[in-house]
Amino acid sequence: MFRKLLIANRGEIARRIIKTCRELNIKTVAVYSDADKNAFYLREADETYNIGPANPLKSYLNIEAIINVFKKAGVDAVHPGYGFLSENYSFAEAVVSSGVTWVGPPPDVMKAIESKCYCREIASRVNVPIIPGTVTPVRSLNELNKVIDEIGIPAFLKLDKGGGGKGIEVIRDTRQIRDVWERVLRIGMVAFGSPDCYLETQVVNPRHIEIQFLSDSSGKCICLGERECSIQRRHQKIIEESPSPVVGEKERQNLYEYTRKLVVTMGYEGAGTMEFLRSEEGEFYFMEVNARLQVEHPVTEFLTGIDLVKCQLEIAAGEKLPMNQEDIILEGHAIEARVYAEDPVSFSPSPGKISRLQFPEMNSRYLRIDHAIGEGSLVSPYYDPLIAKVIAWDITRLEAIRHLEEALAAFQIDGIKTTIPLNLKILASKEYVEGDFNTSFLEELLKEGCEKN
Amino acid sequence: MEATINAHMPGLVARVVAIEGEQIAKGQTVAVINCMKNELAVISEYEGKVKQVLVKEWDEMDVGSPMIILDLGEVK
Numbered sequence: 381m382f383r384k385l386l387i388a389n390r391g392e393i394a395r396r397i398i399k400t401c402r403e404l405n406i407k408t409v410a411v412y413s414d415a416d417k418n419a420f421y422l423r424e425a426d427e428t429y430n431i432g433p434a435n436p437l438k439s440y441l442n443i444e445a446i447i448n449v450f451k452k453a454g455v456d457a458v459h460p461g462y463g464f465l466s467e468n469y470s471f472a473e474a475v476v477s478s479g480v481t482w483v484g485p486p487p488d489v490m491k492a493i494e495s496k497c498y499c500r501e502i503a504s505r506v507n508v509p510i511i512p513g514t515v516t517p518v519r520s521l522n523e524l525n526k527v528i529d530e531i532g533i534p535a536f537l538k539l540d541k542g543g544g545g546k547g548i549e550v551i552r553d554t555r556q557i558r559d560v561w562e563r564v565l566r567i568g569m570v571a572f573g574s575p576d577c578y579l580e581t582q583v584v585n586p587r588h589i590e591i592q593f594l595s596d597s598s599g600k601c602i603c604l605g606e607r608e609c610s611i612q613r614r615h616q617k618i619i620e621e622s623p624s625p626v627v628g629e630k631e632r633q634n635l636y637e638y639t640r641k642l643v644v645t646m647g648y649e650g651a652g653t654m655e656f657l658r659s660e661e662g663e664f665y666f667m668e669v670n671a672r673l674q675v676e677h678p679v680t681e682f683l684t685g686i687d688l689v690k691c692q693l694e695i696a697a698g699e700k701l702p703m704n705q706e707d708i709i710l711e712g713h714a715i716e717a718r719v720y721a722e723d724p725v726s727f728s729p730s731p732g733k734i735s736r737l738q739f740p741e742m743n744s745r746y747l748r749i750d751h752a753i754g755e756g757s758l759v760s761p762y763y764d765p766l767i768a769k770v771i772a773w774d775i776t777r778l779e780a781i782r783h784l785e786e787a788l789a790a791f792q793i794d795g796i797k798t799t800i801p802l803n804l805k806i807l808a809s810k811e812y813v814e815g816d817f818n819t820s821f822l823e824e825l826l827k828e829g830c831e832k833n
Numbered sequence: 834m835e836a837t838i839n840a841h842m843p844g845l846v847a848r849v850v851a852i853e854g855e856q857i858a859k860g861q862t863v864a865v866i867n868c869m870k871n872e873l874a875v876i877s878e879y880e881g882k883v884k885q886v887l888v889k890e891w892d893e894m895d896v897g898s899p900m901i902i903l904d905l906g907e908v909k
Contacts, residue, residue, distance in 0.1 A: 435845055435891050721869065729869035731843055761843035762893075765869040 381697050382406050382457040382481065387425070388446050388471075389461030390763065391752040393673075395421045397459050400689040409453045411446060413439035415760045421752040427453055434762045440464045443471050450480055457481040457696060459689075463764065466672040469494065483696040485650045485671050493646055493669050497540045497578050503666045506641040511657065511665045513580035521561050524579065528557060531581050537561065539568045540576035545615040547572065550582070583665065585818040586657040588612070589624050590670075591639045592680045594651050594691050596701045601643045603636040604680050604688075605710045607653075610819045611806060613727070618799070618822065619806055620676040621715040622683050625777070625815025626658065636705075638666060651677075651692045660818070675718070675769070678748055682714035682773040713777040715784050717803040719751075719768040719791070721759045724802040725829075731761035735795035740770075740787040747772055747787050759796055767798065777815070781807055805829075834905040836879045840894035844868030848890065851901055855883045863901050866894055881905040 384407040387394045394410055398421075401408045410425035415434035422428045429449045432439035439445065441464055449455075458475045460466035460483070472487035484490070492498055497517055503510045512531055517540055518524045528535060528551065537560050539547030547567045549560045568575040587610040595601040608624035609617045627635070639654045646669070653670040677688045686708075691701065721730045737755040740747065751768035753759070759767055770791070772784035785807050788800050809825060811817050847867040851857060857877050864875040881903035888900045 434893055437891070728873075729842065729844075729871050731869060761868045762845060763869065765871075 384455045385457045385459055386455040387459050388465055390416055392750045393461040395752050396750055397689055398424050400687055409455055411449055415762050420754050443474055447474055447478055450478055457483055459483040462672050462675055481696050483692050485648050489647050490671050495540050502645050506645050508638040508641055508666045511580040511583055514578045517576040517578055524561055527579050534582045536580045537564050537577050541572045541574045583657050583659050585660045587818050589658050590653045590655045591635050592653055593639050594701055595643045595648050596695050597649050598700055600701050601640045602705050603639050604684050607676055607679055610817055611821055613822045619717055620679055622679045650695050651688055676716050678771045679714045679716045683710045684708055712773055712775045713780045714773040715780050716769055716771045717784055718766055720765040720799045721767050721796050722765050722799050723797045724799045729765055730797035731759045732796045733758050738792040740790035746783045836903045836905055837899045838863055838877055838901040840898040840900055842866050842868045842873050843895050846888050846890055846892045847872055849886055851883045853883050853886055857881055879903055
């Protein structure tokens, strides 16, 4: 196992990784920008290094500054967390070529799966259903017109190497085709350095369901249940849970089979997530692979009792996964609510100083809170607005909802606005309680709120 | 008469839209601030000519940081 690990991230995920490293007696090195220099979680790391100004391009996204810390600190592994450089294969390559272990999939696999067409091609090769559309990039406007004649509209034109919800445009009218084509190409060149794009039909009222997996260097792949992530706003997830109210054992086994086939064909090693869309009719389509630890991983940890960060470290150290698929038991129901520093109605950002903070009463059997805030903490305007993840568990879904509601209601945060009132509103809605929702749920709920007022 | 347009939110300057010498209408976007990954438009409350642009892309802003000086012309 490793001796000293650098965490190329900040906030709650840095704390989360430190926690597991401490249990494994791995020394931790935290890096921080000028904006985070007084953050209390840095005290939990064994060593800390400043890597530059608040601007993330000059600090948390600055490969050179982070690599320089390797030499000073003498680390033997790097954990990238999520976001920032976690899915950047140039960073992973730079880590590996400086003789340090990358806690993540092999850089060449990261590079290949960045192409959504490559993933779609692999999926269709091994009979994993994908959203109907093109598998190879559309080469011309002429070709685009032909494909649209075949699959019909509405359809989405998506960048092969897009991300963060950028470079996805809907075509609702054949008169829009040329404009959309030109716009997507332009965004691709400017923002992602590649104009490649592909076409997909629209899945009506889909649910977003993903499978967490672990895969070691011997090719053993284990699936750890699904997570239902349909409660989102503009591709930002707000509530996640496991199991999904609409996934039965038969669907789960099918999704596991899809996941294993994709993992093996991609040559993926490490922890990862296969994202699927579920149509209203109950059909599943593979969407993409997330080559990192995900924000919502605690939901899976609650259900399986498995420490995913520990597994990531063991796989990176070349160890074999100690468990088999039949050892995985999904017990009870876990739900995570993300708390953002945003106005719960207008969603405008609310950075600032937390003047008063009171956490709900803790009972680790039913409740887990991952965060990096304290009374007097500054919530920085330079980074993601996620300030805490509140995760509740119980035998039944309704009990889990009740624990989560109680915890959120007992949370007291003054000085900044948070989305806790919105979380509570979602949890109290009839559709949510009945498990009857899709990815447009939140939009509809917010619309209702406006009409009533 | 001059007026200064200040940052209304903290964050990083994502884009400066106004250029020196340009005539600005009331309600026009003069810059964009990235706050917690949200892009927020900085709107001019005044009509006037841009005398000086004080910020550039990626500068760090606090609430009230001066961004642009407008020349409002003669007081009538």
